[in-house]
Amino acid sequence: MTAESVDIAIFGSTPLARLLAGLLASTHGRKVCLVAEPFSAYRLQRGIDLSVGAITRPETWAVLAESAPETVRILGKLGARSGLERVDPLFIADEKPTEAALSHVQQVALGFGIAIDRPRLDAVTRSGAIFRFDDAWCSVRPRLVPALDEWLAKLKLLRRNLRTTATEFHTDGTATLTGASDRIDAQHVIIADPGAALDILTPDALAKRFTALPALSLMTEPTTALPSPVITYVDRGVTLARIGTPGIAALAAGRADEAVARIGASLVGRKQVRRSGQAVYRMLTPLDGAPMVGLVGTIRAMTIAGFGDPALFFAPALARYLARASTGAEAEYFQRRGSSMLKRSGIAEFDRLASVRVPAEAVS
Amino acid sequence: MTEHAFRIADGASRHLAASAIDRSRPVRFRLNGHTVTGLAGDTVLSAALASGFDTAGRRNGHALALDARFSPPVIERSSRGDATKALPMDRLPALNGLDLTSLGVRDPGPSRYSFFGRLRDRLSGRARSLNHLFDSSVALAGPWADRASASTIPADVVIVGGGLAGLSAALFAGRAGDRVVLVERAPMLGGSARFFGSVEGEDAPEVTIARMTAELATLSNVTILLRAEALAVFDTTVRVHQVETAGNGISTRIVDLRGRAVILAQGSIERLPLFPGNRLPRVTGALAAWQLADRFGLFAGRSAVVSTSTNEAYRLGMYASDAGLAVARIADSRLQPQSRFIEFSKAYGIPLFPGTVPIAARQAPGDGRGLTVTLGTSLQGATTPPVTLDTGLLIVSGGWQPELTLWHMAGGASHWQAARSRLEAVGEVPDIALAGAMAGYNSHRGCLQSGAAAVARLFLRFAPDIDDPRIDALYETPDAPPAIAPATADIEDTYLDGGFTFITRPAAASVAKRNWWPFRKVEDHQLARENRVLGVADVAAAVALDATPAADAGTVAQERCVMPRDLIDAREKAPTIPSLPIVETPAWLVGRYGPGAQVWLIEIPDNRAVEIGALIYPSADPAKPPAAIGAVIGPAPTGKRGTCAYFAATVMAGAQVFVRTAGQTHAARVVLRPADATTAR
Structure with missing residues (x-):
C-alpha cells in the first residue's frame, strides 16, 4: 500500500468544493486531495449557484461584490466559462416581512452597484412583490462540473471517491484516507458542502452548530419557458430554474408532499406540468442563519456552510482565507463567521426558512 | 376472420386455462366507433386484441403495438372532455353496451399498412389501430395519476401485489388479526406464478393460489382490491386507483391506503430484447403472451417465433404449440442453454436455435398482419448469415427486472447487480418491506416464504431464513441479459422498454462523435438529457447499452423512475412555509449598527x-x-x-x-x- 501526505483534504461534491480545491492547489500552492462523489449527469441538482442572493448584510455584499467577478474571471481562464450563464433572477415575496427584507436587500445591493428593480409580472405572481436582479451569473452544473474536473485533472490534483474512501478523522484536525491500494494523510480537513457535513460530522456536532431541513429536488417534462431562468419564491421556499434543460428544475424546502404542493402553486400560468424526476435531500444551515467557515466537532474540521446559493462565488475569497492569505475587511469578515457561537452575534442574514428548521440530528 | 379468430379453441389446451372468461357469454361494446366482440371476463384490452386491434398508433412514423404493457386510456363517449373519467383498458372489464373512445392525439396521416388492408377493414367494420400519434415527448401515464384522493382506508399493513408473495404476506398478517389491504392490478389474484411454475415436491402454483385465496376469503380483516393500481407511496400510505363495477356500470376511485407498514410485492418486469422493431404490433413479451393466453384464451396470431434468453419462454412455446399455434422456432441468445423445458420443447418437435438473437423485425408487406423477423448469431465474430422469416407473432423474453418504482418512490435505494444484469434493491426504508421477486426471490417456495417473512420483519422485528431453492446451472441455465442487436441505422426504432416511457436506443452517431473528437472527451449521457420519466427497465437497458454508467444506475432509477403526475396546484392562495414571528427588529438587522441600536x-x-x-x-x-x-x-x-x-x-x-x-x-x-x-x- 502506498502512502502520501497532503496539506488539505477537501470533502464535498459541489462546484464550490471543486473550485476551492483547485484554487488552494493552483493559486495558493497547497497540496490538496479532493474527496468527492464522481459527477453524474443524471443526478438531479441539490442546489443552484447564483452570484446574487437575499443578502442583507453590507459586509457580505462587500465580499461578494469583489469575489463574484473574480470567480467568473477564474472560471473563464480555466475553460469553464460555458458552465455559467447570465441571468436576471427574480425573488418573490408573498408576505410583508419578506418584502421588507428584500426591499432592504435591494437598497444594500444598490450601494455595491447591483441593480434590482421591481417589475410587475403577472406570469410570476399577481399578489406578491417581485425583485429582479440585473445581470447575475448562474451555473449550468452539467457543463460546469465536468469542466472543473478537467481542470483538476490537469492540475494533477489527488482525487478520491467519497463513496469508496474510508476516512479516519483525528482529534488534532488531521485525517487518514484509506483506499483500495493507498493511504493519504491529510494535515487539515475542509468540509465544503452540506452533504459532506451531514455524512462526516457526528449528530452531536451537527446539533450544536446547525439546523437541518428536508428538501426536494424535482425536474419536469419539457414545458414553456419560465419568465426568468431563475425564480425564487422566498415565502414558499421554492426555487425554479430553467438553465440548460427543456424542463424546469425545482428545489423546495420541506417534506416532499408539502414541497410538491408549493412547487405546483409556483408553476404559474401552466395547464399541466408533469414531473420527470424527483430526489430528496437535506439542507444544512448554521443555527443563526449566517454563513460559517470554522472548525466544527471534535475532529476540528474546517466547515463551510450557510453561504446559500452564492456559495460558489465566494470561492476565491474563501480560498484566500483558508490559505491565510486574506487581509483587511475580507479577513475580518470571515473571522467574524467562525464556528464560535459567542463571536457570531450580529451577523445573521435574512433566513426565511428559520421558521421550519429543526435540529440537524432530527432530519434523517 | 371470425369474431374470435385469435381465441384458443375451447378445450384445445391442457395448460392454458382461459380462467377469466366465460365462453358462453359474449359481450359487445364499441371502441372508437368500431364494434368489439369479447367474452364475459375479458378486459377491454383483451377483447380489443381478440377482435383484431393490435396497434395503439404511430410514433416516429412507425406502428406501435397495443399490448399488456402499453395501451392508451379510454373514456366513455358520454364523458368525453372530462379526463378525470379516463379508464385503463387493461383493468376495465368488457361490458355489454359500453361506448368507449381512446384518449390521445389522433393520427391524421395514413396508416402504414396497405390501401387494400385498410379498405378491407373499413368494409368489414373492423379496425386494427386506435390511430393515435405518440410523437409528443411527454409521458403517457394514465391521467388518473393526477386525481386527488377521495377517501382513506386505514390498515395495519398494505400489501401491493397479489402474487404468491403478496398472498402469503396477506395470509400471515391476516391470521395474526392485522387489518390487511391487498392491492392487485389484475382482475384476479395469483400474479405470474403460473408462468414461472414450481419444482418437484412443491404444489402447482394454481393449487397454492386457490388454497390461499379461499382462506383469505374467510378472513374478515383482509380486504382485497382487484383492478387497483398503486400509483404512489409516501411514508406508509399507498395511493391507489381502482376500477369498480356494479351491474353494468363502471366507476373509478382514488383511495389512500394508510397503513402502519407497507409490503411491496409487485414482481418483475419482463425486459425487451433490444432490436429495431421491438415494439411493432405482434411483437410481445413472453409473460404478456402467457397472461393473455392463460387468462383470456388468446394468442394474437396463428404462428409464432420465440426469441428468448430465459427458460420460461420455452415453456410458453411448448404450451402455445399444444394450443394449436404453429411455433416455427425458438431462438435463444445463450449458446448452450440447458433446461427441462428445452428437452420438452424438443419432444414437441419445435426447432431450437441456440446462440441466436433477433436482429430486426418489420411489418410484413401486404395487410401488415404479419412480421418479417431477421435472426442472427449471438456469437461475436461469427460469420453465419442472418435468417429472415415471416411469422404471425414474435414472442420475446429478455429476462426480468424487479419492479422497483414504488420502492424508489418510498425512498428506497437500488444498485446495479452486474452478475444478474439488473437493478436490485439495497438498504432499508422504515416500515416498508419487499417480498417475492422484488426482494430477489424467484422460486415458488422462496416467494411464499418471503411474503410471510416480510410481515415478521415489520411487526415482529425478526428476519426468518428463507429457503429459495435454485436448480443447479448445470440443469437450468441462468437467464442471460437481454439480446442486443448490432447498432444500425435501421428504419424501425429500438425501444428500451415496453411501457409508456418510449425511451429509444441512443443513436450510434453519438458514440462515433465521442471517438473521433480529439480535443475533449464528450461524455454523451443521452438519457441524462431526456427530461422524461424513465422506467426501471429503461435504466437496466441503458446500462446494458453502455448509455448509462453502471455506477449511476441506482441513482438514475431512484431519481428518474417516478410517477409522472401533474404538478400544477391551482389554489387561489399559494401555500407558503410557516410565517416568521413578527418582531420589531428582525434578526437580519440585529447588531448592524452596534450595541444599543x-x-x-x-x-x-x-x-x-x-x-x-x-x-x-x-x-x-x-x-x-x-x-x-x-x-x-x-x-x-x-x-x-x-x-x-x-x-x-x-x-x-x-x-x-x-x-x-x-x-x-x-x-x-x-x-x-x-x-x-x-x-x-
Whole structure:
C-alpha cells in the first residue's frame, strides 16, 4: 500500500468544493486531495449557484461584490466559462416581512452597484412583490462540473471517491484516507458542502452548530419557458430554474408532499406540468442563519456552510482565507463567521426558512 | 376472420386455462366507433386484441403495438372532455353496451399498412389501430395519476401485489388479526406464478393460489382490491386507483391506503430484447403472451417465433404449440442453454436455435398482419448469415427486472447487480418491506416464504431464513441479459422498454462523435438529457447499452423512475412555509449598527414616502452601505406621522440624517422613539 501526505483534504461534491480545491492547489500552492462523489449527469441538482442572493448584510455584499467577478474571471481562464450563464433572477415575496427584507436587500445591493428593480409580472405572481436582479451569473452544473474536473485533472490534483474512501478523522484536525491500494494523510480537513457535513460530522456536532431541513429536488417534462431562468419564491421556499434543460428544475424546502404542493402553486400560468424526476435531500444551515467557515466537532474540521446559493462565488475569497492569505475587511469578515457561537452575534442574514428548521440530528 | 379468430379453441389446451372468461357469454361494446366482440371476463384490452386491434398508433412514423404493457386510456363517449373519467383498458372489464373512445392525439396521416388492408377493414367494420400519434415527448401515464384522493382506508399493513408473495404476506398478517389491504392490478389474484411454475415436491402454483385465496376469503380483516393500481407511496400510505363495477356500470376511485407498514410485492418486469422493431404490433413479451393466453384464451396470431434468453419462454412455446399455434422456432441468445423445458420443447418437435438473437423485425408487406423477423448469431465474430422469416407473432423474453418504482418512490435505494444484469434493491426504508421477486426471490417456495417473512420483519422485528431453492446451472441455465442487436441505422426504432416511457436506443452517431473528437472527451449521457420519466427497465437497458454508467444506475432509477403526475396546484392562495414571528427588529438587522441600536421615528419634509429597507446616512455625501447609520424598517405606528427607522445608539433626537432610496437622497429629522410616542399619546 502506498502512502502520501497532503496539506488539505477537501470533502464535498459541489462546484464550490471543486473550485476551492483547485484554487488552494493552483493559486495558493497547497497540496490538496479532493474527496468527492464522481459527477453524474443524471443526478438531479441539490442546489443552484447564483452570484446574487437575499443578502442583507453590507459586509457580505462587500465580499461578494469583489469575489463574484473574480470567480467568473477564474472560471473563464480555466475553460469553464460555458458552465455559467447570465441571468436576471427574480425573488418573490408573498408576505410583508419578506418584502421588507428584500426591499432592504435591494437598497444594500444598490450601494455595491447591483441593480434590482421591481417589475410587475403577472406570469410570476399577481399578489406578491417581485425583485429582479440585473445581470447575475448562474451555473449550468452539467457543463460546469465536468469542466472543473478537467481542470483538476490537469492540475494533477489527488482525487478520491467519497463513496469508496474510508476516512479516519483525528482529534488534532488531521485525517487518514484509506483506499483500495493507498493511504493519504491529510494535515487539515475542509468540509465544503452540506452533504459532506451531514455524512462526516457526528449528530452531536451537527446539533450544536446547525439546523437541518428536508428538501426536494424535482425536474419536469419539457414545458414553456419560465419568465426568468431563475425564480425564487422566498415565502414558499421554492426555487425554479430553467438553465440548460427543456424542463424546469425545482428545489423546495420541506417534506416532499408539502414541497410538491408549493412547487405546483409556483408553476404559474401552466395547464399541466408533469414531473420527470424527483430526489430528496437535506439542507444544512448554521443555527443563526449566517454563513460559517470554522472548525466544527471534535475532529476540528474546517466547515463551510450557510453561504446559500452564492456559495460558489465566494470561492476565491474563501480560498484566500483558508490559505491565510486574506487581509483587511475580507479577513475580518470571515473571522467574524467562525464556528464560535459567542463571536457570531450580529451577523445573521435574512433566513426565511428559520421558521421550519429543526435540529440537524432530527432530519434523517 | 371470425369474431374470435385469435381465441384458443375451447378445450384445445391442457395448460392454458382461459380462467377469466366465460365462453358462453359474449359481450359487445364499441371502441372508437368500431364494434368489439369479447367474452364475459375479458378486459377491454383483451377483447380489443381478440377482435383484431393490435396497434395503439404511430410514433416516429412507425406502428406501435397495443399490448399488456402499453395501451392508451379510454373514456366513455358520454364523458368525453372530462379526463378525470379516463379508464385503463387493461383493468376495465368488457361490458355489454359500453361506448368507449381512446384518449390521445389522433393520427391524421395514413396508416402504414396497405390501401387494400385498410379498405378491407373499413368494409368489414373492423379496425386494427386506435390511430393515435405518440410523437409528443411527454409521458403517457394514465391521467388518473393526477386525481386527488377521495377517501382513506386505514390498515395495519398494505400489501401491493397479489402474487404468491403478496398472498402469503396477506395470509400471515391476516391470521395474526392485522387489518390487511391487498392491492392487485389484475382482475384476479395469483400474479405470474403460473408462468414461472414450481419444482418437484412443491404444489402447482394454481393449487397454492386457490388454497390461499379461499382462506383469505374467510378472513374478515383482509380486504382485497382487484383492478387497483398503486400509483404512489409516501411514508406508509399507498395511493391507489381502482376500477369498480356494479351491474353494468363502471366507476373509478382514488383511495389512500394508510397503513402502519407497507409490503411491496409487485414482481418483475419482463425486459425487451433490444432490436429495431421491438415494439411493432405482434411483437410481445413472453409473460404478456402467457397472461393473455392463460387468462383470456388468446394468442394474437396463428404462428409464432420465440426469441428468448430465459427458460420460461420455452415453456410458453411448448404450451402455445399444444394450443394449436404453429411455433416455427425458438431462438435463444445463450449458446448452450440447458433446461427441462428445452428437452420438452424438443419432444414437441419445435426447432431450437441456440446462440441466436433477433436482429430486426418489420411489418410484413401486404395487410401488415404479419412480421418479417431477421435472426442472427449471438456469437461475436461469427460469420453465419442472418435468417429472415415471416411469422404471425414474435414472442420475446429478455429476462426480468424487479419492479422497483414504488420502492424508489418510498425512498428506497437500488444498485446495479452486474452478475444478474439488473437493478436490485439495497438498504432499508422504515416500515416498508419487499417480498417475492422484488426482494430477489424467484422460486415458488422462496416467494411464499418471503411474503410471510416480510410481515415478521415489520411487526415482529425478526428476519426468518428463507429457503429459495435454485436448480443447479448445470440443469437450468441462468437467464442471460437481454439480446442486443448490432447498432444500425435501421428504419424501425429500438425501444428500451415496453411501457409508456418510449425511451429509444441512443443513436450510434453519438458514440462515433465521442471517438473521433480529439480535443475533449464528450461524455454523451443521452438519457441524462431526456427530461422524461424513465422506467426501471429503461435504466437496466441503458446500462446494458453502455448509455448509462453502471455506477449511476441506482441513482438514475431512484431519481428518474417516478410517477409522472401533474404538478400544477391551482389554489387561489399559494401555500407558503410557516410565517416568521413578527418582531420589531428582525434578526437580519440585529447588531448592524452596534450595541444599543434602537428604533426611532423620522420625519421627511413633505411627508415623502421612502422604501422600507432604505439606508440612512449621517451626511448627503455618497458612501457605501457599511457607512450607513440606520435603515428604514416600516411606517410609523397608527396615528403618528413619520417613518420608523433603526439607528445606531449615537443618533439622538433632533439629528438630521439622510435617507437614500431609489438613487435619491432625502434629508430627514429624527423626532422621537416610537415608545416615547406611545407614552406621549
